[in-house]
Amino acid sequence: MTNKNSHPIVSDFSLAYGRQRSAIRELFEYGKTKAREIGNEYIFDFSIGNPSVPPPHQVDEAFSSLLAECDPIALHGYTSAPGDFEVRKAIAAQLNLEYGTSFDESSLYISCGAAAALSTTFRALSISGEANEFITLAPYFPEYKCFVEGHGAKLVIIPPKLPDFGISLEAIDRAITAATRAIILNSPNNPTGRVYKKEELEALAALLRKKSAAIGHPLFIVSDEPYRELVYDGIVTPFIPLIYENTIICYSYSKVFSMPGERIGYILVNPRAEAARDIYDAIAGSARSLGYVCAPSLIQRVIARCVNTRPNLEPYDLNRKTMYEGLTAVGYECVRPEGAFYMFVKAPGGDAQAFSDHARLRYNLLVVPSESFGCPGYLRLSYCVSLERIKSSLPLFDMCLKSFNS
Ligand code: PLP
Numbered sequence: 047m048t049n050k051n052s053h054p055i056v057s058d059f060s061l062a063y064g065r066q067r068s069a070i071r072e073l074f075e076y077g078k079t080k081a082r083e084i085g086n087e088y089i090f091d092f093s094i095g096n097p098s099v100p101p102p103h104q105v106d107e108a109f110s111s112l113l114a115e116c117d118p119i120a121l122h123g124y125t126s127a128p129g130d131f132e133v134r135k136a137i138a139a140q141l142n143l144e145y146g147t148s149f150d151e152s153s154l155y156i157s158c159g160a161a162a163a164l165s166t167t168f169r170a171l172s173i174s175g176e177a178n179e180f181i182t183l184a185p186y187f188p189e190y191k192c193f194v195e196g197h198g199a200k201l202v203i204i205p206p207k208l209p210d211f212g213i214s215l216e217a218i219d220r221a222i223t224a225a226t227r228a229i230i231l232n233s234p235n236n237p238t239g240r241v242y243k244k245e246e247l248e249a250l251a252a253l254l255r256k257k258s259a260a261i262g263h264p265l266f267i268v269s270d271e272p273y274r275e276l277v278y279d280g281i282v283t284p285f286i287p288l289i290y291e292n293t294i295i296c297y298s299y300s301k302v303f304s305m306p307g308e309r310i311g312y313i314l315v316n317p318r319a320e321a322a323r324d325i326y327d328a329i330a331g332s333a334r335s336l337g338y339v340c341a342p343s344l345i346q347r348v349i350a351r352c353v354n355t356r357p358n359l360e361p362y363d364l365n366r367k368t369m370y371e372g373l374t375a376v377g378y379e380c381v382r383p384e385g386a387f388y389m390f391v392k393a394p395g396g397d398a399q400a401f402s403d404h405a406r407l408r409y410n411l412l413v414v415p416s417e418s419f420g421c422p423g424y425l426r427l428s429y430c431v432s433l434e435r436i437k438s439s440l441p442l443f444d445m446c447l448k449s450f451n452s
Contacts, residue, residue, distance in 0.1 A: 404449070
């Protein structure tokens, strides 16, 4: 964008990202507009990952009791930049209880959700004047590209490992260069619902140690964990700092406590990581330069009162089973999710955009084509909607498939 003298007025990067909506947001906005026209009951919106289960009652109780009990000046005031000391202490204690670790508040930086945690971390790890690369495994959360490129770094994409969407060590081995700073992991995964097993992570850790020694600087795992506790069938998400020392966790309460609009999460720098103190301080500087100041004060204190609360997974589990069984019964090929609340479905005919358009225009079924996840040929369905919505959508999915094929 230039003025009449051809002088740039705004950043090309910002303008491009500001104008180009994500495929998910595009469908979500379409659904809202269409619902106003024809009524919400006729729109089957599986586009966005907005939790459909209310926050645990402890969350609402914490809000009410804090408002009733606390000095409002302190409650709504700035906290220290890394987050309130007592809040960080409470989170450290919860992690130590759960994983047998011995973290303290000095390893935790409270953030405005995982998005801010990731962006802050990528900035902190990007070295001025050098090429910086972050590796991600497809399919990946599309916003990584914006978060990484926002700091002048490059997102390096590893193609999907089929058929199980596991970790392709050979491809990672080939992708690592002297410019690699970290590999981004997201497990439970959006969009596949895959949870990496301990053995897969141990094999990755061994590779990263070997490659770090070869290139002469540490390779970090940046573990994006908004779905850590959203797991089914008795699966437990392995805790990566116990497997690989150079780990930075970007955690979020958005999904687990059904509060994505409240913007709260944290960054954990494993104290066993190389240069852990420098990383933590760089994260502080990065958050400062991005203008975060501190995470919302009231919500921080809500979290401190609820750290040991666990979400009610039953509704999501029932949705998962109903959707998986309903779709596979009529001929869709789905990845059976182990966690999170997304179903990754093979696009009938292979052209995900064409199928998504057909589903939207003929049946008001909003399903996200997978191109922007770096894995063409699939559809992502967020099953965090009501069970009734899923049940009433299944005959439409059946008709959609038959009419697409005919
Ligand atoms: N990472 C992944 C994989 C996500 O799915 C999301 C949100 O959907 C985020 C990060 C961002 O989450 P937050 O709301 O905590 O910023």
